[in-house]
Amino acid sequence: MEADDLAPATIAIIAGRPKRQPDAPLNEAVSFASTFHAGGPVAYGRDGNPTWTAFEDALGALEGGTALAFASGMAASMAVLDEVPIGGVVVAPVQSYYGTRKLLGDAPDGRWTVRFVDIADTKATLDACSGADLLFAESPTNPLLEVADLSALCAGAHDRGVVVAVDNTFATPLGQRPLGHGADVVVHSVTKFLAGHSDVILGATVTHFGKGELHDRLRRRRSSHGAIPGPMEAFLALRGLRTLALRYERAEANAGVLAQRLVDHPAVERVRYPGLPADAWHDRAAAQMTGPGFMISFEMFGGAPVAEAVARSGRLIVHATSLGGIETTIERRGRWPGEEATPPSLLRLSVGCENVDDIWRDLEHALTIGTCAGTPGLSPIAFQGIVVPRPLPGEPRRCPMGGRRSG
Numbered sequence: 001m002e003a004d005d006l007a008p009a010t011i012a013i014i015a016g017r018p019k020r021q022p023d024a025p026l027n028e029a030v031s032f033a034s035t036f037h038a039g040g041p042v043a044y045g046r047d048g049n050p051t052w053t054a055f056e057d058a059l060g061a062l063e064g065g066t067a068l069a070f071a072s073g074m075a076a077s078m079a080v081l082d083e084v085p086i087g088g089v090v091v092a093p094v095q096s097y098y099g100t101r102k103l104l105g106d107a108p109d110g111r112w113t114v115r116f117v118d119i120a121d122t123k124a125t126l127d128a129c130s131g132a133d134l135l136f137a138e139s140p141t142n143p144l145l146e147v148a149d150l151s152a153l154c155a156g157a158h159d160r161g162v163v164v165a166v167d168n169t170f171a172t173p174l175g176q177r178p179l180g181h182g183a184d185v186v187v188h189s190v191t192k193f194l195a196g197h198s199d200v201i202l203g204a205t206v207t208h209f210g211k212g213e214l215h216d217r218l219r220r221r222r223s224s225h226g227a228i229p230g231p232m233e234a235f236l237a238l239r240g241l242r243t244l245a246l247r248y249e250r251a252e253a254n255a256g257v258l259a260q261r262l263v264d265h266p267a268v269e270r271v272r273y274p275g276l277p278a279d280a281w282h283d284r285a286a287a288q289m290t291g292p293g294f295m296i297s298f299e300m301f302g303g304a305p306v307a308e309a310v311a312r313s314g315r316l317i318v319h320a321t322s323l324g325g326i327e328t329t330i331e332r333r334g335r336w337p338g339e340e341a342t343p344p345s346l347l348r349l350s351v352g353c354e355n356v357d358d359i360w361r362d363l364e365h366a367l368t369i370g371t372c373a374g375t376p377g378l379s380p381i382a383f384q385g386i387v388v389p390r391p392l393p394g395e396p397r398r399c400p401m402g403g404r405r406s407g
């Protein structure tokens, strides 16, 4: 059977397997190898590894292109950014993953010029593409969940001779396939939903089948820069990828329920989730994506102190950075230096695969006591079963009821 005929859920399970023959294992083994017997195309462990290849075959089949595994999402992004000639121009979203903005901004003087744009504004982005070398798009964006019009951006950028890369971390190939919209290369933080278990750092590029030269340059760069994955990481990521569809379907369904309940909650000022009919990017996401995905961002009444207290009040929901794990995590993005432009009370919720009512009960509890703990003078007496927000390391316990409880 050709991969073209198969659903993504099936591809995630069958691609990247060893050849079927008697007593062959079903899974590619972890090849701990720095060197290989001479005479083959790989030869040295910085240039290739069978465990990477198995992962790459599976991810490439899912995205509809040719994949390369890198040490991290940032290593994959950097390999793509090295396509930009010295003194060239990169167009990138002003609201996007903080690490990418930092990578662009921290480059040595003269390395490149960055034109930051509102990536959801197609005309402004394409205007900025005139005379540029690379459009490094992200959609939906981290953490504001803005949706870029990928087809229009790819077509317009190509008209202007600009190469298009799309960071597809938030959508995964189950949510959207940017290569099908015309992108030249997709970048992933495999660390997130693709690997899916918060236990591995890994990245990947996936190039369009028609872009063999770009793929070859990226591969050479990976070898020479040495930003290579460990074989164990590739194995874990492939193992996570096998259940991608199951996890994605559950997490997305959970997110849809939670987003609507957040909209209806009086302590929540605004919910950003492209699955909500009232969301600014609902229609664009519906046209371009298979669904709105598993990430929700929402803003709290009461500002940063309330949001911070909510983030720290989960008992089931984990207070942690990163996203895309099987467990639900939450954080206030504005707590990071460099995230000053993010609304201070914005909480980014990475919805996991737990029972949705269990997640909601915990979230509702966190919203209640977070609001009480973060709002001076507000008494939470009316609420049953109250637990104080967890203190940061070194911080004294604060109690919304006046300091006597320590639960």
Ligand SMILES: *Cc1c(COP(=O)(O)O)cnc(C)c1O
Pocket: 072, 073, 074, 075, 097, 099, 100, 138, 142, 167, 169, 170, 188, 189, 190, 191, 192, 201, 202, 203
């Ligand atoms: C986390 C993340 C990255 C960076 O990936 P690492 O694996 O942490 O290096 C890039 N893009 C987005 C959208 C991310 O969320």
